[in-house]
Amino acid sequence: MKILLVEDDKQVADALSEALRDRNYVVETAQDGTEGLELAKTFTYDLIILDLILPKLDGITLCQQLRNSGDRTLILMLTGKDTSDDRVLGLDVGADDYVVKPFEMKELLARIRALLRRQETTLPPILEWERLRFDPNHYQVKYNHQLLQLTPKEYALLELLLRSNSRILSRRAILDNLWEFEDPPEEETVKAHVRGLRSKLKNAGAPANFIENIYGVGYRLNPNV
Numbered sequence: 484m485k486i487l488l489v490e491d492d493k494q495v496a497d498a499l500s501e502a503l504r505d506r507n508y509v510v511e512t513a514q515d516g517t518e519g520l521e522l523a524k525t526f527t528y529d530l531i532i533l534d535l536i537l538p539k540l541d542g543i544t545l546c547q548q549l550r551n552s553g554d555r556t557l558i559l560m561l562t563g564k565d566t567s568d569d570r571v572l573g574l575d576v577g578a579d580d581y582v583v584k585p586f587e588m589k590e591l592l593a594r595i596r597a598l599l600r601r602q603e604t605t606l607p608p609i610l611e612w613e614r615l616r617f618d619p620n621h622y623q624v625k626y627n628h629q630l631l632q633l634t635p636k637e638y639a640l641l642e643l644l645l646r647s648n649s650r651i652l653s654r655r656a657i658l659d660n661l662w663e664f665e666d667p668p669e670e671e672t673v674k675a676h677v678r679g680l681r682s683k684l685k686n687a688g689a690p691a692n693f694i695e696n697i698y699g700v701g702y703r704l705n706p707n708v
Contacts, residue, residue: 484529485509489519516540535562550577610645626687637680653701
């Protein structure tokens, strides 16, 4: 699971980032609203933790802009303000939950888990593309009823492509979604994983261009196969 934390208080951001990474979440941080909005528009996240009061662009406006653009990423509003008006405003502009500072870390982590479980229940149990069937509940991938033996990164790459619904993903976007932000590999690593995944799909009967390379742009599942 990948989380964007938009928080200008470095002490809070560091403590929460550490707690989340200890629980195997991938965490990226932004220290102002403008940076947070840019990251949210550029990359895919499972959850955005968003402070209400931020430099450059406040959390309410950031949340509102994301929702107005059609972005349905889960948003947990985090703020020091504890009035019913602030809570209502945050929820009205599209936040999914609201936690007031100071907070107990255990409670906040529980709220995060609850939100992410809600997201999981809304995802389709089986993802399909042409003759491909991807079962995230049982970690199984089949093409034309033939089971594919994928590496963890190949599995994650295929899931990312499926959930992108034929949207083109650059190598950089794939790196940012599948590897830790602090120490990503080179972009050639993506090319190697795509090549390995294509080979296994082809051996199962998929066309060679099942994963389409848009020259100079990136990759997507071919909508014309």
